[in-house]
Amino acid sequence: MRRRTFVSALGTGVVVSLAGCTGDDDGSENGNGSNGNGDGGNGNGNGGNGNGDTETPTETPTENGDDGMENGEDDGATTNGEESTLTVGTYSAFLDAPSISPGEWLKEEFESTVDATLKWDAPENEVNHYIERQLAGEGSGADMYVGLNVDQLVRVDDELDDALFAEAGDVAGRDQVKPGLSFDPDGRAIPYDTGYICPVYDGTAIEAPETFDGLLDEEYRGDLITQDPAASATGRAFLLHTVHQYGADGYLDYWADLQDNDVRVLGSWSDAYGAWSEGEAPMVVSYSTDQVFAAGNDANLEKHQIRFLDDEGYANPEGMALFSDANEPDLAREFMGFVLQPEIQGEIAERNVQFPATDNAELSPDYDELAHEPPEPVTFTYEELQGSISEWIEDWERQFAQQ
Amino acid sequence: MSGSRTGNGSSPSSSRPAADGGSRQQPRARTDGGSQQRSRSRTDGGPATPAGTVADGERRSRSLRNRVERRALAVLGATAVALLVGMFYYPVATVFVEAVVVDGAATLSVFVEILRDPFYFGELARLFAGESPLSVAGDLLSPDRRLGIVGFTAYQAALSTVASVALGLPAAYVLARYEFPGRQTLRSLTILPFVLPSIMVAVGFVAAFGRNGPINAALGLVGLGPIEWLFSLKAIVLAHAFYNAPLVARLTTAAWESVDASAVETARSLGAGPRRAFLDVVAPQLYPAVLMSAALTFVFTFGTFPIVLALGDFSLATVEVFVYRLIQDLDYAEAAGLAVVELVISLSILYAYLRYEARQSAAARGARPLPRKPLRPPSLSIRDLLPRLGIAVYAAIAVVVFLVPIASMLQASVTDAGGVTLDHYRFLVERQAGGAAFQVQPWPAIRNSLLFGAAALAVALPMGVIVAVLTTRSYRGRKLVDAVAMAPLSVSGIVVGLGLLRGLVFGTEIGSVEIAITGAVAIVAAHAVAGYPFVVRTVAPGLERLDPQLLESARALGASRVRALLDVELPLVWPGVVAGAAFAFAISIGEFSATVILATGADQFTMPIAIERFIGRRLGPATAMGVVLLVVTSVSFVVIDRLGGEHRGL
Incomplete structure (x- = not known):
């Protein structure tokens, strides 16, 4: 990758950067950025970097760090006395969504235990944003996801020739992850939580069927709302569950x-759940x-019943890499x-x-009582999805x- | 860019008579290029101002001003083109190129595959695959023909267009022809649905038209219903009408208000009845506005996306749904191919309209608009009561389609499972008070929306006027240029977003200089590019109708082209300028995809982004933010219209 330095223009955000400033004009189009090591390219705050510009970098300092890992060197300690x-x-709901966003708390906790600053970044296209960056020859611009x-991991591996994520290596507590949840055969992504997807139904209106086949009964005509598998994680999980x-x-x-x-397939989770809440159908695919x-x-819990069809719930573990x-x-x-x-996991x-x-x-x-785990969690492995999910x-x- | 949320957007209308290819009226001696040169030689040869009494210094400053003004048009034109290329055509091209360059080789195979795919093109795909047109035509007539996704998308867009026109025209009639308290405010607010994010419309429609909603409750009281429109084509078409009927109404109102009363009076004095006078004098002046808003409605609803899956069902998926999915899957070749197909169809519709507009005869703008009638019937005669009865029926329909969903949004923002609550607004206050830097906060979002909106307006307005001036000149293929200049209205919002990411955020290397553009300035530029076509469409027709002698006289008296534009032409087409301004502002307020990609942090987010980010596992907080958007923009529209001088007519 071509090394680049971002300089200038804080307020307006017009960033002009000069490529090839330190003598690697055209030569190192490809690969490992090996000639980037000489000037501490991964360092924090090396804004000048040869351009003589006085302005501060607007992008994170990691911007110019395409080097480093590929060379097997451990660059992690280059804090130079500054706080790293x-x-x-991450995805935006992790930071912003009312009632389901641990981001703020996590940042505070981590910063209180470690001498470092945690900077959240929530690009609109989530993982695709980082795939795009790599395709464009930009660095990832972040340390982890x-x-x-x-x-998503399957997609990353399908689309990119060079690895976007690295093997996680030695991480404390890794052995405690439930075996059924680990989804990356290459040991890059480590699960940190999981959801189970299943129908939620209004028990005051119907008694939901026990099985997938039961959903086909005339009795349940028009009773189920689910989501577009391309636009919604719950919709995708439900489709995969049927596969x-x-x-x-x-x-x-x-x-x-x-x-x-007469199943209804709406767009996003909120489209579907909103319609269900208004009583448009008694069942919705949710968590x-x-x-x-x-x-x-303070809602009536009778209206929020969970049904694990065939005693199964589709697990959708979330990982970090x-x-x-x-x-x-x-x-x-x-x-x-x-x-x-353990205590962070619970929180x-x-x-x-x-x-x-x-x-x-x-x-x-209390939480344990309200949050239901399926008798039999099911999910597809990485190998099973690879080469198949798009087609399905x-x-x-x-x-x-x-x- | 506007397309990201739904198809909305719009623009005023009117006709754009012109002197190109085969039009009837030529005496337009349109010699802008030439006249500019003429005037140059004239002014350069010494000021043609009376006498040497003018002091030297003054003369010099005036000649300097003249020189600046003379160049201004060229400079502004070049700036507009540079903005368009930098903020739109180039970024979009980085995506579209994927459709024609696969694995480094140029190819048309992507299009061939799409065109021959019955999933997309239905029976027509067989035609593209080389089957006999006769057998395809035969099957197209059979009842179980396949439309394909593209065909279905066009079909629902056509239905939506008809519904929007049907709902919009009566509103235009009332707003243009009747006087009643609150008329001006009502007209200002007609543009409101335009800025609403689809999540708000979904919340409002589901609550309003749902099984347990107020409309079915009311129908039940009179022993009718229930209607089950949700999650069917009906709901989609109705939501599209909710977005676009206001567009039809506003553009047609403008045209109606500029009909000259004396022309109608002349017709009547020559013995024409009211019906005859309407059909012969008034209607021809409305057609261009109606057709333009219809063409725009078609384009917007053809590119519709989130609302289809929010109120319809995946079985009613449109082209844009697949563009979205393909881009999600990074299947860029097919996504780009499909988006190009979408664009070609949209631009063809716009081009067809522009050709039609060019054939319209120039009609002088009314010096004296038709007098408005009082809404309260002056007498109890049939003649006075019948039209007002019709208006009452229409008002009832408008309440159901527009007011009840909006009222339902308001209601949703103050209710939760336990009944009435202010919790959702409390969330906004708490987020404002205690939110972290990386979180979206309500007040910065409001402030950004207004600032970006005002700044985008300040850019889009001159840009639109300049492009209108340039496309009303006479040259070969100018309608094509005009249509291409409208492309920001018709390119898939998803494609624009990806293009901005690639072309601007990641930067472009020009020589050894890498240029990356993000942040507030980029957002404003993107909004301006998205909104300026409305200004063009509202200003150009007026410019074209002006008597060319006005301009020529001004130029002959030594006014530069810009001076003539500012002092003579624009004041005469001011209502169009104001209407275009309102729409450009609305586009900026509603814009989502470009903003979220170009913003460098949560502190640059706008209201629509805040709404999206506040969607948690309950919709209340997002709905409350949506109501904030509703209120803020309502006030803004009223202010814009008042500042723009509503008395002038539009």
Whole structure:
């Protein structure tokens, strides 16, 4: 990758940068940025970097750190006496959404235990943003990502020739992660929580069916709302659950029957849940932690019943992973270890309204009572999804939306 | 960019008569290029001002001013083009190129595949695949023909256009022809639906038209219903009408108000009945406005996205749904190919309209608008009562389509499972008071929206006027240029977002200099580019209708082209300028995808982004923020119209 330095223009944000400033004009288009090591390219605050510009970098200092990890060197300790900054990418709901955003708390806790600053970054396109950056020859601009799904990891590996994420390495507490949740065969992504997706129903209106087949009964005509698998994690999980249940050869037939029984497939989770809340249908695909919110709003819990079809819930573990061009890999590992600590695990789960990923997490009894775990969690592994998930979704789209 | 939320956007209308290809009226001696030169030689050869009584210094400063003004048009024009290229065409091209360059080789295979895919093109795909047109035509007529996604998208857009026009025209009639208290405010507020994020419209519509909603409750009281429109094509079409009927109404109102009363009076004095006079005199002056708003509505609803899946169902998915999914999956070739197909169809519609507009005969703008009638019937005669009865029926429909959903949004913002609550607003206050730097806060979002809106307006207005001037000149293919200048209205918002990320945020290398553009300035520029087409569409028709002798006289008296524009032309087309300003501002307020990508941090986010970010596992806080947007923009629109001088008509 071409090294570049971002200089200038704070307020307006017009960033002009000069490529090839320190003598690597055209030569190092490819690869490992090996000639970037000489001038401490990964350092913090090396804004000048040969351009003679006096302005401060607007981008994070990690911007010019495409070097480093590839060379196997451990650059993590280059704090030079300054407090180091850990830049963590995530999805916006982790930071912003009312009632499900542990980001702020996590930052405070981490900074109070470690002599470092945590900088959150929530690009609109989530992981795709970092894939785009890599495709464009930019560095990732961050040290790690929090909130990675298995299907996103599959996409990352499909699209990029060079690794976006690095093997996590030695992270404290890693052994405590529940075996069923680890979804990365290459050991890059470490799960930190999981959700279970299943229908939520209004028990005052219906008694939900026990099985997937039951959803096809005339009795439940028009009763289920789910979401577009391309636009919503819950919709995708539900579709994958049907593939898991009926096999790649049978799920389309099941969906044909489901469509005949007037299932509604709306766009986002909020579209679907909003319609369900207004009583447009008695069942909606959502999270098995639904009662936690209901109790928080003094709602009638009878209206927020959970049904694990065939006693199963589809697990959607969220992972964290280190970018391969991270400036602060050690700090990132420290953060991952921090997140896996029992009391932090319990707190993240409750704040994110999910379940912890480790087997020794500390959950409050109240929470445990309202958040339901399925008797049999199911999910697809990385290997099973690789090369298949796109096709499954596309085949489903082409059947469901045929005009 | 506007497309990100729904198809909304809009623009005023009117006709754009012109002297190109085969139009009827030529005597337009449109020689802008030439006249500019003429005037140059004239002024350069010494001021043609009376006598040497003018002091030297004054003369010098005037000639300096003249020189600046003479160049101003060229400079502004070049700036506008540079902005368009930098903020739109180039970024979009970085995505579109993926459709024609696959693995480093130029190819049309992506298009061929899309065109031949029955999933996208239905029966037509067979035509593209080389089957006989006759057999395809035969199957197209059969009842179980396949439309394909593209065909269906066009079909729902056509229905939405019809619904928007049907709902918009009566509103234009009332607003243009009747006087009643609050008329001006009502007209200012017609633009409001335009800025509403789809999540708000979804909340409002589901609550309003749902099984347990007020409309079904009311129908139940009179023994009717229930209607089950949600999650069907009906709901989608109705929501599209909610967004776009106001556009039709506003543009047509403007055209109606500029009909000259004396023309109607002449027709009547020559023996024409009221119906005849309307059909022969008034209607021809309304057609261009109606058709323009219809064309724009089609384009916006053709590119519709989130609202389709919020109120419809995935079985009603449109092209843009697939563009979104393909880009999510990083399947850029097919996504870009599909987006190009979408663009070609949209631009063809706009181009067809512009050709039509060019054939319209120039009609002088009314010096004296038709007098408004009082809404309260002056007598109890059938003639007075019947139209007002019709208005009452229409008002009832308008209440159902526009007011009840908006009222439902308000209601949703103050209710939760436990009943009435102010918790959602309390959340906004708490987030404002205690939010972290990386979180979106309500007040900065409001402030940014207004600042970006005002700044974008300040850029879009001159830009739109300049482009209007340039496209009303006479040269070959100018309608094509005009259509291409409208592209920001018709390119997939998702594609624009990705293009901005690639072309601006990541930067471009020019020589050895890398230029990356983000932040507030970039956001304003992107908003201006998204909004300026409305200014063009509202200003150009007026400019074209002006008597060319006005301009020529001004120039002959030594006024520079810019001076003539500012002092002579713009005042005469001022209502169009104000209408364009309102729409450009609305586009900026509602813009989402470009803003979120170009912002360098949460402190640059705007109200629509705050709404999206406040969606948690309950919708209350987002809805409360949506109501804030509703109130802030309502006030802004009233202010814009008042500042713009509503008395002038538009």
